[in-house]
Amino acid sequence: MSLARLGLHYGRTTAGTTLLASPFSRQFHGSLTVMARQKKQRVVAPSKKQLAAKARKKASKARKSIYDSEKMTLDNAISVLRAVEVASPNATYELVVKTAMGRGMAIPKGRYSLPREAKRIVGDRILVFAEGKAAEEAKRAGADVVGGPEIVDAVVSGRQQASMYLCTPDLIRAITPKLGRVLGPRGLMPSERRGTVTDDVAGYIRRLKGTMEWKGDKAGTIRAPIAKLHFPVEDVVKNVKYFLSIVRRATGNQRSTETKDSGPKPTNSITKIMLSSRQGPGIQLSDV
Numbered sequence: 001m002s003l004a005r006l007g008l009h010y011g012r013t014t015a016g017t018t019l020l021a022s023p024f025s026r027q028f029h030g031s032l033t034v035m036a037r038q039k040k041q042r043v044v045a046p047s048k049k050q051l052a053a054k055a056r057k058k059a060s061k062a063r064k065s066i067y068d069s070e071k072m073t074l075d076n077a078i079s080v081l082r083a084v085e086v087a088s089p090n091a092t093y094e095l096v097v098k099t100a101m102g103r104g105m106a107i108p109k110g111r112y113s114l115p116r117e118a119k120r121i122v123g124d125r126i127l128v129f130a131e132g133k134a135a136e137e138a139k140r141a142g143a144d145v146v147g148g149p150e151i152v153d154a155v156v157s158g159r160q161q162a163s164m165y166l167c168t169p170d171l172i173r174a175i176t177p178k179l180g181r182v183l184g185p186r187g188l189m190p191s192e193r194r195g196t197v198t199d200d201v202a203g204y205i206r207r208l209k210g211t212m213e214w215k216g217d218k219a220g221t222i223r224a225p226i227a228k229l230h231f232p233v234e235d236v237v238k239n240v241k242y243f244l245s246i247v248r249r250a251t252g253n254q255r256s257t258e259t260k261d262s263g264p265k266p267t268n269s270i271t272k273i274m275l276s277s278r279q280g281p282g283i284q285l286s287d288v
Helices: 003-009 032-041 048-061 074-084 133-141 149-157 172-183 201-208 233-251
Strands: 010-013 016-019 092-099 109-112 126-129 145-147 164-167 212-215 221-228 270-276 283-285
Touching: 074 233, 074 270, 074 283, 092 233, 109 233, 126 149, 126 201, 133 145, 133 201, 145 149, 149 172, 164 172, 164 201, 212 221, 212 233, 221 233, 233 270
Parallel strands: 126 145, 126 164
Antiparallel strands: 010 016, 092 221, 092 270, 109 212, 270 283
């Protein structure tokens, strides 16, 4: 290195030779330069209150549909959707029911059979764990697979699959250790709470024939195909009212008009009911 360059890095004082700062010298974690840089780069995380206020502000600025705050009667909503889907007479009306599902509440579900079906009912494949007389009755009622604990391994390995599993009370303890880990996460494990552990397996199967299952999502929103656009208005109205009566009973919202303000509060109140179609908007209903 030349003496001129060394002069840039070194200087002489009366106290002796002192090393000056170099642009390539190492900055230690305790140096003033590094500490100032760290102080400058430190960012304070927003609080939950600030995040909530920011989310509200963003939601208020978001573009909304003209139908979000507008309510229509069921007849008017049918007319609007028919006009939107004029080129698709075979399109399907969808009914959307939003519930205020609280924390820890069970997801609403049930079975229904509309006065006029909107689509062909696909039958469930039913597997029954039963022995003796109950097994014979289940076969006569139309069960696809009937057996005892000997078919548990076939279910675990996937050789025997079904969309519904039923069991008699005397066999539930024998099948639970192996099947609980397989059917439990899929919501198919027989249980007394759901009514799929029963002595009257044949009666349960007969009630299932000709019905479809409806089920809400994790947010408590229920969606169901309710009618075809070419159905007469009377049939659409009948289907909507029938389905809503089933949902209200399942969610605890069914109440008598005579005792409007008495009785227990709904276990899962309904907040919004909308009718929509494939290309049409979701229209909130005011008279159902």
